[in-house]
Amino acid sequence: MKFRTFAAFVAPSIVMMLIFIAFPLVTVFLNSFRITQPVVEQVEVETCTAGFLEQTCTTEIKTQPVLDAAGNQVTTTEWVGWLSYERVLGLAAMGEALAEGAWAGILNIDFWKALRFTLTFTLITLPLVIGLGLAIAIAVNNAARSLKGPVIFVSLLPFIITPVIGALSIRWLFYGDGIVTALLEQWLATDISVAANGWAIEFLMMFYRVWHVAPFAFVIFYAGLQTVNQDTLESAIIDGANRWERLKYVIVPHLMPLIIFVALIHLMDAYRAFEEVVGFSSQAYRITLQWLTYDLLTPDDAGNRAISRASASAMLTMVGIMILLIPLLRRTWRDHHGES
Amino acid sequence: MSTPRAMRMPLGLRLASSGFLAFWLLLAAFPILWIAVMSFKSPVDAFSANPWEVITGPQTRGDGAGLSLLDIGLGAVMLWLSARIATRSLPRIVAQLTPPGLLVAGWLVGAVLFAVGFLVAFVGLLPLVVAPLEAVTGPFGRPVLGLTTEHYVAVWVDNAFYRNFINSMIVTAGVVTISLTVGTLAGYALARSGSALAFWILIIALVFRALPHSVLVAGYLPVFINSAQILEPILGENAPTLYGQPLAVIAVLVSINQPFTIWMLRSFFQNIPAELDEAARVDGCTHFQAFRWIIMPVMWPGVITTGLFSFLLAYNDFLVTSLLLDAQNQTMVPAIAGYFNRETTTTDQVEAVAAAVSITAPLFLLVMIFQRQIVSGLTAGAVKG
Structure with a gap:
């Protein structure tokens, strides 16, 4: 294919990615080092009220935004260096906590709280997703042929459902006097309040994520199971391997590339966790890195968005993604050079 | 294809395997099915701590919104008929009436017409037929299952x-x-x-x-x-x-x-x-x-x-x-x-449930129709790599 034809085919896609992905990345990078805010001026206002003999006048100093000729607010942009990063990382509060030796105090700072949760969340759900996906794939593979279609249909539901709605559907089973909580209360004869307990919410968020992603792992492992070499399995039987050994030494090594693939995809997606916080309304107890950026971008009560701090927190989130990406990139690189 | 004897599973393992599968299916479908059930009940029933009350909805029935055995029977027959039409007659009619090359457009028109026809028959005609029948059939006409569509009306119309x-x-x-x-x-x-x-x-x-x-x-x-x-x-x-x-x-x-x-x-x-x-x-x-x-x-x-x-x-x-x-x-x-x-009444919450079910319903249809494509899409990137 000549370069000109190639360019013509690819151009629309590249242009869109440049405008809407590469360009915003540059602005985010720049915005994280500068703060844009409305210019305010202090004016002396004299207010007079009618009084006997003389008017009573008071003067006070008011702060008000400067407006230009068209009536828009005038804004200034200042380069502030690492200030926004310092604020997001809460360096001042962190220094205090360290000086007092109160390590736990660090986890009260939003960013570190979010980082702690996101990492625990990602690392705990990873083996569960792979284990459950593999177990379902093997169970479906053993099931009668006529059952497979309906089983795959039902299994796809948690994966296909809108993430926020999926989280909500589990929340309604547990929050308040949800039926599962009610059953647990009856069984344990205690009062349980899920919505006010950080650890219970954390558990539910992980449960939701495993429920949501396991079908994806299942479908991929199931496809991989169809290509297991039957001759190898038979030789393993002749060599006296039992069921467990066959799973461990034949099937799992065969699926290994797929397990790595699922693990990488899951790491990237779980690190970007966001919908759980919305669905479980967990912001008072547990937040994720992406939610932190989202929260800074949402207008506060005065209608201001903390763009600079949001940009800084976005850049910090990206650092993590880059670390997670390195193994995936190396794999693609190897595949490419293996092919050619 | 017969499985070699050595590969066949002992009974215990087979039971364990199918038991696990049944458990997973319950886990996968239950939250979604449950919110679908909740969305049709009055707030007291929907958030009742007793699962049986959520399903049968005594309060909803008490408010006069319920299905009788007759309703359920007729509804099931109608659903079965429409499923048959959708899977048997519809493809034939679409294939006959659309000129070649426009099959996608033909299917779109067919699906929309079918959906409209279904809604008219189910929401428009069925109640008209059922009301006089219920009056004469006695015990079969009495409501047994609480069910109300008021939340859907509130969400979609109000x-x-x-x-x-x-x-x-x-x-x-x-x-x-x-x-x-x-x-x-x-x-x-x-x-x-x-x-x-x-x-x-x-x-x-x-x-x-x-x-x-x-x-x-x-x-x-x-x-x-x-x-x-x-x-x-x-x-x-x-x-x-x-x-x-x-x-x-x-x-x-x-x-x-x-x-x-x-x-x-x-x-x-x-x-x-x-x-x-x-x-x-x-x-x-x-x-x-x-x-x-x-x-x-x-x-x-x-x-x-x-x-x-x-x-x-x-x-x-x-x-x-x-x-x-x-x-x-x-x-x-x-x-x-x-x-x-907004932390408000339980009515608001049931309306949220109804809205959630409304959002999920199209996805449900999508998996039903395109299951094969979704599976092939998921495996396309992975299996070869």
Whole structure:
């Protein structure tokens, strides 16, 4: 294919990615080092009220935004260096906590709280997703042929459902006097309040994520199971391997590339966790890195968005993604050079 | 195919395996089924601590909204009939009436007509028939199962959820069409070109796919809000404010989706033998002609699968749409957050449940129809790699 034809085919896609992905990345990078805010001026206002003999006048100093000729607010942009990063990382509060030796105090700072949760969340759900996906794939593979279609249909539901709605559907089973909580209360004869307990919410968020992603792992492992070499399995039987050994030494090594693939995809997606916080309304107890950026971008009560701090927190989130990406990139690189 | 005896499983293991499978199926379906049941009950029943009361709905029945055995029987017959029509007669009629080449359009018209007919029969005709019958059948006509559609009426009619629905449809339709048009061209070229440039484009796309969406939105927001001022030198007086515009959101979602789309389409195009377009080129076609006349007719399975995933991304999105759209252009998923964020009555909560079920229903249909394509899409990227 000549370069000109190639360019013509690819151009629309590249242009869109440049405008809407590469360009915003540059602005985010720049915005994280500068703060844009409305210019305010202090004016002396004299207010007079009618009084006997003389008017009573008071003067006070008011702060008000400067407006230009068209009536828009005038804004200034200042380069502030690492200030926004310092604020997001809460360096001042962190220094205090360290000086007092109160390590736990660090986890009260939003960013570190979010980082702690996101990492625990990602690392705990990873083996569960792979284990459950593999177990379902093997169970479906053993099931009668006529059952497979309906089983795959039902299994796809948690994966296909809108993430926020999926989280909500589990929340309604547990929050308040949800039926599962009610059953647990009856069984344990205690009062349980899920919505006010950080650890219970954390558990539910992980449960939701495993429920949501396991079908994806299942479908991929199931496809991989169809290509297991039957001759190898038979030789393993002749060599006296039992069921467990066959799973461990034949099937799992065969699926290994797929397990790595699922693990990488899951790491990237779980690190970007966001919908759980919305669905479980967990912001008072547990937040994720992406939610932190989202929260800074949402207008506060005065209608201001903390763009600079949001940009800084976005850049910090990206650092993590880059670390997670390195193994995936190396794999693609190897595949490419293996092919050619 | 008979399994060799040595591979056959002992009874205990087989029981354990099917028991586990049954447990998973229950786990997978239960939350979704349960919110569907809740959405039809009055608030007291829906949030009752006793599961049996949630299912039968005594309070709802007490309020006079319920189904009798007669209703249930007739409803089941109607459902069975419509399922038969949908699976047997509809494909035949569509195939007969549509001219070749317009099969997709024919199916769309057929599906819409069927849906309208179903609604008219189920909501319009059935109650008219049932009411006089219930009066004469005695015990069979008495309500046994509490069921009310008032929350759906409240959500769709009173709270104007149909507006959010229309917005969702505009955004998803835009995203699917544009991202497929742009993506097939790029995916085709990337599959056919072995150059280093193509490889680097794919690598960069991979990096872009991993970016958290909030990072990108942080880049859009200041620009979109001030776009009227920024674009003024170029576009003059009528420079638009991009914030709140569905078109801007469509462009954003298409671009966010683009890396995934081109990777997926590329792997589908690689399965179409390159000899096919080489033969066309020998016969004197240009690359564009070869693409138009040789590749396009055979690429539909891959395009449909990729389209499904684009649809899901646009339909399920919360983050981008909630930050970049204003209230009047809001799509369905962010709109639902409005229900459960205000700490109000249980009626509001059941309405949120009804809205959630309304959002899920189209997805349910989608899996039903396109199960095979979804599975092939999921495995396309993985199994070969």
